[in-house]
Amino acid sequence: xxxxxxxxxxxxxxxxxxxxxxxxxxxxxxxxxxxxxxxxxxxxxxxxxxxxxxxxxxxxxxxxxxxxxxxxxxxxxxxxxxxxxxxxxxxxxxxxxxxxxxxxxxxxxxxxxxxxxxxxxxxxxxxxxxxxxxxxxxxxxxxxxxxxxxxxxxxxxxxxxxxxxxxxxxxxxxxxxx
Amino acid sequence: xxxxxxxxxxxxxxxxxxxxxxxxxxxxxxxxxxxxxxxxxxxxxxxxxxxxxxxxxxxxxxxxxxxxxxxxxxxxxxxxxxxxxxxxxxxxxxxxxxxxxxxxxxxxxxxxxxxxxxxxxxxxxxxxxxxxxxxxxxxxxxxxxxxxxxxxxxxxxxxxxxxxxxxxxxxxxxxxxxxxxxxxxxxxxxxxxxxxxxxxxxx
Amino acid sequence: xxxxxxxxxxxxxxxxxxxxxxxxxxxxxxxxxxxxxxxxxxxxxxxxxxxxxxxxxxxxxxxxxxxxxxxxxxxxxxxxxxxxxxxxxxxxxxxxxxxxxxxxxxxxxxxxxxxxxxxxxxxxxxxxxxxxxxxxxxxxxxxxxxxxxxxxxxxxxxxxxxxxxxxxxxxxxxxxxxxxxxxxxxxxxxxxxxxxxxxxxxxxxxxxxxxxxxxxxxxxxxxxxxxxxxxxxxxxxxx
Amino acid sequence: xxxxxxxxxxxxxxxxxxxxxxxxxxxxxxxxxxxxxxxxxxxxxxxxxxxxxxxxxxxxxxxxxxxxxxxxxxxxxxxxxxxxxxxxxxxxxxxxxxxxxxxxxxxxxxxxxxxxxxxxxxxxxxxxxxxxxxxxxxxxxxxxxxxxxxxxxxxxxxxxxxxxxxxxxxxxxxxxxxxxxxxxxxxxxxxxxxxxxxxx
Numbered sequence: 001x002x003x004x005x006x007x008x009x010x011x012x013x014x015x016x017x018x019x020x021x022x023x024x025x026x027x028x029x030x031x032x033x034x035x036x037x038x039x040x041x042x043x044x045x046x047x048x049x050x051x052x053x054x055x056x057x058x059x060x061x062x063x064x065x066x067x068x069x070x071x072x073x074x075x076x077x078x079x080x081x082x083x084x085x086x087x088x089x090x091x092x093x094x095x096x097x098x099x100x101x102x103x104x105x106x107x108x109x110x111x112x113x114x115x116x117x118x119x120x121x122x123x124x125x126x127x128x129x130x131x132x133x134x135x136x137x138x139x140x141x142x143x144x145x146x147x148x149x150x151x152x153x154x155x156x157x158x159x160x161x162x163x164x165x166x167x168x169x170x171x172x173x174x175x176x177x178x
Numbered sequence: 179x180x181x182x183x184x185x186x187x188x189x190x191x192x193x194x195x196x197x198x199x200x201x202x203x204x205x206x207x208x209x210x211x212x213x214x215x216x217x218x219x220x221x222x223x224x225x226x227x228x229x230x231x232x233x234x235x236x237x238x239x240x241x242x243x244x245x246x247x248x249x250x251x252x253x254x255x256x257x258x259x260x261x262x263x264x265x266x267x268x269x270x271x272x273x274x275x276x277x278x279x280x281x282x283x284x285x286x287x288x289x290x291x292x293x294x295x296x297x298x299x300x301x302x303x304x305x306x307x308x309x310x311x312x313x314x315x316x317x318x319x320x321x322x323x324x325x326x327x328x329x330x331x332x333x334x335x336x337x338x339x340x341x342x343x344x345x346x347x348x349x350x351x352x353x354x355x356x357x358x359x360x361x362x363x364x365x366x367x368x369x370x371x372x373x374x375x376x377x378x379x380x381x
Numbered sequence: 382x383x384x385x386x387x388x389x390x391x392x393x394x395x396x397x398x399x400x401x402x403x404x405x406x407x408x409x410x411x412x413x414x415x416x417x418x419x420x421x422x423x424x425x426x427x428x429x430x431x432x433x434x435x436x437x438x439x440x441x442x443x444x445x446x447x448x449x450x451x452x453x454x455x456x457x458x459x460x461x462x463x464x465x466x467x468x469x470x471x472x473x474x475x476x477x478x479x480x481x482x483x484x485x486x487x488x489x490x491x492x493x494x495x496x497x498x499x500x501x502x503x504x505x506x507x508x509x510x511x512x513x514x515x516x517x518x519x520x521x522x523x524x525x526x527x528x529x530x531x532x533x534x535x536x537x538x539x540x541x542x543x544x545x546x547x548x549x550x551x552x553x554x555x556x557x558x559x560x561x562x563x564x565x566x567x568x569x570x571x572x573x574x575x576x577x578x579x580x581x582x583x584x585x586x587x588x589x590x591x592x593x594x595x596x597x598x599x600x601x602x603x604x605x606x607x608x609x610x611x612x613x614x615x616x617x618x619x620x
Numbered sequence: 621x622x623x624x625x626x627x628x629x630x631x632x633x634x635x636x637x638x639x640x641x642x643x644x645x646x647x648x649x650x651x652x653x654x655x656x657x658x659x660x661x662x663x664x665x666x667x668x669x670x671x672x673x674x675x676x677x678x679x680x681x682x683x684x685x686x687x688x689x690x691x692x693x694x695x696x697x698x699x700x701x702x703x704x705x706x707x708x709x710x711x712x713x714x715x716x717x718x719x720x721x722x723x724x725x726x727x728x729x730x731x732x733x734x735x736x737x738x739x740x741x742x743x744x745x746x747x748x749x750x751x752x753x754x755x756x757x758x759x760x761x762x763x764x765x766x767x768x769x770x771x772x773x774x775x776x777x778x779x780x781x782x783x784x785x786x787x788x789x790x791x792x793x794x795x796x797x798x799x800x801x802x803x804x805x806x807x808x809x810x811x812x813x814x815x816x817x818x819x820x
Contacts, residue, residue: 013412016671017186017801018419019653020678025426026649027683030642032695033630035623036702038646040730041750048754065761083636085733087643092734094644095651107741108658115741122658122742125725126732126749127756128717133729134757135714135768137704140728141646143711145676147704148793149683151777151786154706158715159680165719170665173723177662182416187798189423193430193685194794197787200692211442211544212506218536219502255583265455269448291532292576296455299539300448313532320581352587426682433693 012099027149034080037146041139043085044130045069049076081142110177121176136162209305223298224313227322228340230285231347234258242282246297247289247316257287257319258351265293268300277306284308290315323347441511445545454542462525462550464558464574468566471495478523483534484556494527494559502528505537514541518548527552527559531576626700651734658726658735658742665723667811670804677797684790706781708771725749 014022030038049069053060053076060066069076096102109118133139136158138147144162147155209217217223233241234257243260245252252262263273265288277284284301286294286309294311301309312319321327326344329337446454454460462478470478471494480497482489489499500510517524524546528534531554538551552559554574559566624630630638653675654660663669690696722728727735727746735743761768773781778789 013654013671014649014652015412015416015419016653016674017416017678018422019649020675021419021422021426021682023646023649023653023675023679024682024686025422026642026645027679028686028690031623031683031687031701032690033624033638033642034635035626035700037704038642038730040728040733041754044729044747044750045754048751048758052755052758063758063761064765065758080635080639083639084643084646085730087640087645088647088650088730088733089643089737090640091644091647091649092651092656092737093647095648095734096656096738099652101651101656101738103739105739105741109742110659118742119745122725122727122745123749123752125721125723125727126746126751127753128721128749129725129728129746130721130750130753130755131757132714132717132719132721132753133750134754135707135710136718137707137711137714139718139730140676140722141730143704145679148680149687150701150703151684151687151779151789152704152706153773153776153778153781154704154711156778157706157708157711158718161712161715162719162722165716166665166722169720169723170662174666176724177659177726178666178668182420186416186419186423187802189427190681190685190794190798193427194681194791197685197688197790200689200787208444210440211444211540212440215442215506215537215540218540219505251579255587266452269452288577289579290576292535295532295535296539299536300451303444303448303451303543316583317580320583320586324586423682426686430686430689433689433695437693 012101023145024149027146030146031150036080037142037150038084039081039138039142039146040085040088041130041133041142042079042081045134046076046079046082110175112175112178118176208303214299214303217302218299223309223311224291225285225310226313227319228343228347230257230312230319231323231351232343235347235350240282242276242279242284243287244276244284244297245287246293247287251289255316257316260287263297265297268297269304274304277301277304277309282308283310285310285312287312288315290317323351441506441508442540442544444543446543451539451543455539460538460542460547460550462523462552464552464554464562464566467494467525467552467559471566477521478525479517480525480527480552482556483526483528483537488529492560494556497527502533502537514546514549518546522548524549525552526550527555530555530557623696623700627697646730647734647737650731651738655731656734656738656740656743658740661728661731662723662726667804667807670808673804674801677793677800681790681794681797684793688787688790703775703777705775706771706773707769708773710768710771713767721753 013019027037030036046069049060049066052063052066053070060070093102107115107118109115113121129139133143136143137154138144138158140159140162143155144159145155148159149155230241230243234243241259243257245256245260245262246265246268247262248264249262252260252264256262261276263276267273284306286297288294288297291311291313294315298309298311314321323344326341326348329341470476470480480494482493482497482499483502483505484493484499485501485503486499489497489501493499504510514524524541526534526538526541526549531551534551534555538549541549553576558574625632625635625638650656654671655675660669661672664672687696687698691698718728725732725746727743729747729750732743732746732750736747777786778784779786
């Protein structure tokens with residue numbers, strides 16, 4: 001710790017391998033307790049279904065996709081992944097407070113682009129990620145991380161394809177980041 | 179700095195290589211032999227013919243009779259609603275679907291009780307619960323239910339009660355046979371277990 | 382294998398980038414320099430694994446044959462010990478045999494096959510008895526299990542065959558058969574002690590509609606007549 | 621004895637409490653490793669910061685190896701854990717779309733939540749995008765319902781598909797990951813030489 005504190009201009013992050021071992025142990029613990037992996041995009045899906053159901057209940061039931069997640073017993077928000085995602089938010093807040101990274105609202109972007117560009121691109125990226133995660137049956141945490149860790153064929157497939165295609169596209173969007 | 183990383187690398191490699199040695203054999207989901215032996219020596223798995231008869235008469239929906247005799251023998255005679263799984267095909271994938279259905283009691287039947295008991299041991303090894311053996315098998319079924327013996331006069335009262343029940347059961351299984359045949363044939367309820375009770379999840 | 386093209390692409394990518402990025406030198410982050418916490422975390426993981434190794438209980442018995450084979454074990458004729466063989470043993474013709482009586486102590490005291498040892502069913506799982514079986518197996522001694530009837534010994538016999546004691550056999554007919562026929566064990570044939578065959582013509586008895594009037598006494602008599610009529614049916618089980 | 625909840629060692633009522641606790645731990649690790657910064661994350665694609673690769677692959681190999689040992693100890697019944705179902709075509713297409721979204725957005729769903737937590741507007745916008753994306757997907761679902769359900773291989777593991785035992789995959793992944801760690805260490809040094817200021 002004191003090594004990190006001595007240099008103020010250095011980011012105070014964990015050693016990535018330390019984070020990785022912790023994350024691996026967490027995945028193990030999650031599988032040990034619940035028999036399933038971690039996830040994130042499922043929570044957003046629940047949110048989508050909930051809003052559609054609130055504003056247009058009939059529509060949610062008619063929709064071939066959303067109707068799968070609508071039930072009479074309880075709201076779609078009453079879901080394991082929603083609670084877990086809440087936890088992710090608070091965990092991030094906790095860590096941010098601890099390491100002094102919680103500051104006023106800001107946008108992080110490469111000096112070559114404006115905030116506006118960054119936000120528009122982030123929105124497009126989010127939309128694409130949202131669509132892709134539904135086809136891929138999960139995002140990087142649900143499918144790629146937990147899936148690969150449990151030796152699921154689909155998980156490894158998703159992991160390799162996400163990173164592979166991101167590398168393939170990286171060259172064209174280099175201005176956004178460096 | 180690099181020394182620690184080298185050490186970490188070696189550690190991780192050793193750990194990963196270790197998995198090769200611990201998971202050599204493909205493990206099947208089975209009851210541990212010692213546990214199985216403990217269950218075997220307890221006679222709780224035996225049910226008598228009277229109980230089976232009573233359950234059939236009461237149309238108990240939880241009763242599932244598995245007849246382990248050959249298909250030929252089964253064709254000649256079988257108990258009401260019994261399912262035929264010859265002992266040879268017991269451990270086939272399709273046969274095992276009949277076991278482990280929540281809320282059912284599986285009772286094995288054979289000519290005597292030996293084969294039924296063998297089926298029980300094999301199924302138990304695979305970890306299925308709520309399985310029983312009809313003691314005495316169909317031979318005793320014939321001796322007790324179909325041709326009950328009148329107890330001698332100095333027998334206790336319960337013996338007479340059993341005798342009366344068996345007489346009634348005999349009427350049900352033989353006299354009422356004609357009526358029963360149609361309903362019995364129609365009502366071959368094939369219950370099969372739903373696949374995989376694994377945890378659901380996803381992203 | 383899929384990593385390989387990705388990595389080469391990455392390296393190409395990086396060298397390509399050099400022309401775009403022309404700035405000053407920066408070394409590694411401080412937090413990446415020292416992995417001592419990583420070492421601690423991984424050590425904790427290893428400690429968990431060591432605990433797992435130490436606490437893992439080692440089973441006394443292990444299945445040696447899979448389900449298919451254990452099914453076939455049932456049909457092997459040499460897995461059974463017939464009363465005829467028992468007679469030979471009792472007449473000192475075959476001495477490489479040990480008889481285990483798995484009934485309880487009390488019943489054993491009331492009467493047992495001469496020369497039998499008493500290990501009641503509940504004691505079978507005990508370590509010393511398993512060791513005993515292992516020793517006997519190494520000596521090539523045949524172990525014959527018997528109970529009150531054949532059924533009582535059936536389960537333990539099956540289990541011991543499944544965990545690899547192929548010297549364990551079951552006494553056909555059990556003690557009851559022995560005590561009933563102990564004077565003429567030698568002249569009995571297979572059909573006498575064979576289990577698993579129907580003793581009645583089930584279909585015939587069960588479908589008689591007029592037998593409601595049949596006196597139970599005559600019915601019982603009749604059953605004696607029908608006995609052993611169905612020898613022709615080959616029993617599915619070996620013993 | 622594990623997994624605990626499906627085997628009934630922990631009552632199902634605790635499910636959501638455990639979900640929040642596990643989520644907090646997850647969020648903490650993500651943020652503390654630097655995943656709340658999109659420029660940290662995308663560094664992996666340009667060679668100046670390989671934190672994603674390191675954290676991700678370390679986690680995968682530790683979890684893989686751990687699961688195998690836990691299975692051996694009898695702590696986890698591998699037959700009872702959830703295996704992600706494989707839909708070959710949709711998964712490939714979805715992953716390519718996700719890859720594009722990744723390089724544009726700079727986040728994945730989990731990390732964007734932690735980015736919101738520390739006050740990043742781009743994280744918030746990314747999450748709104750996620751929401752819109754799933755909404756668009758749900759509304760236009762009938763158009764590609766057939767494709768969505770095509771190529772179903774069931775809940776298959778690598779062993780089911782290839783017939784190679786799981787430990788070999790764990791070993792292979794460990795080899796690849798460790799090689800990648802050492803390789804990227806040099807790449808990173810080389811690339812960072814050219815960056816004037818680096819403090820994301």
